[in-house]
Amino acid sequence: MNKLYHLAEYPQRLRTRFAHKTIIRYYDALKSVWLSLNGEEVADKCLDAAKALAREGIKPGDRVGIYSPNAVHGVMAEFGLYMMRGVSVPLYATSTPEQVDFIVSDAELKLMFVGEQFQYNNAFEVQQRSNTLERIIIFDDNVVLHPEDKTSMYYDEFIRRGDSKTNENKANVTASQALSNDMALIIYTSGTSGRSKGVVLRHSNFMKQIEVHEKLFRFVTPKDVSMSFLPHSHIFEKTWVYFCLYMGCTTAILKDPKRILQALPEIKPTMMCNVPRFWEKVYAGVQDKISQASPLQQKILRHAISIGERYQLHYYNEGKRAPLHVSLLYKLYKNTLFTKLKRVLGLQRGRFFPVAGASLSVEVNRFLQSVSIPICFGYGLSESTATVSFCPLQGFKIDSVGEILEHVQVRIDPATNEIQLKGPTIITEYYNNPEANATSFTADGFFRTGDAGRLEGRVLYFTERIKDLFKTANGKYIAPQMLEGLLATDPIFEQVAIIGDGYKFVSALIYPNWEILRKEAKDRGVDTERSEEELAKDYEVYRLMMAHIEHALGSVAQYEKIKHFTLLSTPFTIESGELTSTLKIKRSVVAKKYAEQIAKMYEEANIRTVEPQ
Template sequence: MSYYHLAELVHKRAAKYKSSTVFKYRDASEKRWKTISWNRFSEYVMKTAWAMAEVGIDTQENIGIYSQNMCQYLFTEFGAFANRAVVVPIYATASPHQVEYIVNDAQIKTLFVGEQFQYNNAYKVQQQSETLKKLVIFDANVKLHPEDHTSVYFDDFMATGENSDAEVKVTVRMKTIRETDIACIIYTSGTTGEPKGVVLLHSSFLEVFRIHDERLPQLSNRDISMNFLPLAHIFEKAWTYYAIHKGMTIAINTDAKEIQKSIKQVRPTVMCSVPRFWEKVFQGVSEKIESSKGLMKWLYTDAIKTGKKYNLDYKNNDIKPPIGNAIKFHFYNNTIFRILKMVIGIEKGLLFPCAGSPLSDEINIFLKSVNIPIIVGYGLTETTATVSFYPPVHFKIHSVGSVMPGLEVKIDPLNDEILVKGRTVMKEYYKKPEETAKVFTEDGFFRTGDSGKMIEGNVIVLTERIKDLFKTSNGKYIAPQAIETIIANDKFIDMIAVIGDEVKFVSALIVPNYEAIVKWAEENQIVYSNMENLLQNKDVNSMISGRIEMRQADFAPYEKVKRFTLLPEPFTMESGELTNTLKIRRKVVVERYKDLIDKMYAES
């Protein structure tokens, strides 16, 4: 298969697929899904590219995109690539402070914004910025500030480039494209410090295409990919570019809250996701089974047991299943499993890559047992996403899969850190030579910051994020993510932040599953006035304590959560407690809830 530079990829695919559909998107005003063809995609990209040239955007200039996922987002990215410009994505949920930091650090003069929320924040930043000169607005319904005389709507922006001078300039630039050009600068979420701009070259994305083709030969232009995670995140960005490379149809979900509805309407064959999505699926199915009685409960339990044997004990080990197991599996696969997948909207699913944070073994085994084609993987922004993922067979449940072709991975003997080398690894951290030097070994390997081990030659098993490791005042090392992953599987627990650094025992702040807690309280005739009052109830806390203790059965005594506090409000991205991929910003959480944490230790 041919591999094309991102500047020409769209047009090469348009020449091949012509009037076939590349994008599906929901029109908010008409409340229905519409389509865009490959030819139209190519046309819009070129109009955007010409407009960029017309307004003076230069080669290797940084242009920002601050928006939720939309078609215009991708027109802008590929229009930038045609000009050899650099794309700097900003999460749609970012605060003015976060936008200001990236705008100033990357010296962004032109910022493309999505809807009213992004425009309002960006305009506020522009008023105080010496760098930001122009806002280009995707949503035509955005109301401009009365004093805004520089912003322009995207459709009007595209029209400015329709002249011969702009066309010639872009044509010349496309003739000079290089694989060594910078494609993107993607800022990390800053869970342990200020964000760093990860510099990724076009050559890295070309390598992504090549190695994924080698590992995923079953994918083709007949697939429908659900664009769900933010395009500002490397996982979704690299996957979407790969989907374009394959000629897939991409269904763009603009509002993350609408994803469950979108999946049922689109019925995708592939979709990237984070564990949080599948945790909700698992909780829903578990509650359904638990509330069932008699024959139905037995059927559900037997179906999962049968699926586990078929998919994990036999198929994954290249062993032919016994005839009895095979017959039962195919019966359940065409009844219970199919109904389950239809309810979610994934009955046409071919594969569902899952990464970003640990997926618990319990949920992983469940998904495999009910024949959902989950593909667990591992990657970082600095490695252009994928370092490893599950092969079709012989995968190890507790692992994050086998290493991608073309990549070298080894373990640092001093601290078990995973080290990676290859064409997908970043060039540098933008304007941070000292930070860059820290993360590369003398022989050119990138230090991931994750500890782990290699088994069977090329299979990676993660143990913990090195920077997240705690050391209690008793000198014991604690891996909080491992504890959180296990405890958060409980149906009464939505999120958990484990505390343990420089203190004498492990504690936790818990965001409960409020709906489940309320239902339990009603069933047990517990009287309460509000959520805060309910979560302070002695019986509720005793119940949660017992469930946590059961979940911790395999932990060492010093690893177990000894005390916890139930929070009446969830962690949110808006408050800064969660990253845009729903990882806990531990430092922010510890600072915000300092009084509650101190109280847990004062009571000991």
């Protein structure tokens, strides 16, 4: 049987089709080595998890949490849960006790897998006041249990306790009874504001997405190696991992995303899905290196990028034959400078890099295409089981989010320009949330994305999150993500939050790359042997940064330009609550936390009008 209709069938597929092929690699930090599992070993471990869950009394429809950094045990536990027709509820590893408490209560979690000490401590704290959470299973055997904890157990013990023929029979029988409309996951949106919503995804949603992607990405083969370092609680990474496992690709699971630049040269992946922020940092790093090169080297590097852009975007992407001299120069640069760049990053074998999760500036996209890094930018949401549209490797519109998948209906609301969706991969409900269900769907069943956009045939263009759009006191609409994306192309801007709702002009909170800023300031005669707080107040530093802002925003309308800004000495982080788990800015949190600095910017300009909404 080739076609599957339930994720519970994955282990058997791995056993029969890829028994002796490496399917998963994972890093052992204690031994500092990457370990491998073949298809049969993965299938055995999934069955082990299912048997242990059977012993715990997990029944079809029971919700089980997975609160951990990326872990090989997490993958096995999830597929074991699917075999038992249970529902996986992934939590971001950075979730706070308050966030965990909400999800445990809302989803009525009976059991939770946790990764490391941080997750265990938070989960145990929540368990003490929970009426539903009966047991915590711990992946990392280095975790120290609370002295009063009498119910938790380590994963290895959990597996040993389930090892019986009775539990095996129960797991296999339950898996054989699985139905395509079984609930598979409840993914709670991190959200930039408001209450988290539980996105209900069914096995039919995933299997349709896998079926469609198998046809679209025929070039993906079992020889491919995919680096998996985005959180497995992120719908983009989760769906991509499912696709790679289905295709028999090797998936390298990275627990610590901070090791990504070290891990890439070790794994040398052919594929990797990622968010725009990663590629923005690559772009900024290259631009910084170019600026430090000699005039001759700068000329050569910029010429190489220019040739790459002409060949890739003006000819290849348009299906045209490039002039001979352009082809020869591109081949020369591709085999020298571009290959060297990719080798430094560990991407020299890269064939396909899907990118989604946030806006990607055209400039960064153009650069990556020019230096022969084959990214594939797309658009999707948790509510759409990831992909709604994506740019093909040839024939794409660089300022779009790609061509809509054939099975998805997309329309644009004429009143608000909202993108609305319907189809077999689009959700029909949020879990335990009648209020959200009443407002999130149209009368004829289309899902309201909250994103603004436009259509040209089947090509989709994303404008902005509707709730992120704001109006200045002068009545002008501002798209903050667009401005932040333009600034991100300059390596001196590490993080930017655009401000201006209800004010006469646009301002910004900026966390700069202090290393670059100090170097440029020193070159301009500024005393840089001072703290970042002191440098942030220096007038010459202010002028320097304003020059960068003017250059980056040279293409926008006058009313969209930043007139004032404040430099920050600490970055926005997930832990401090200013970023979502997908690295989007929580604008309401930022506005509240930095209210004093924001007020001061407008007071200094002496033209503040009304309080921001």
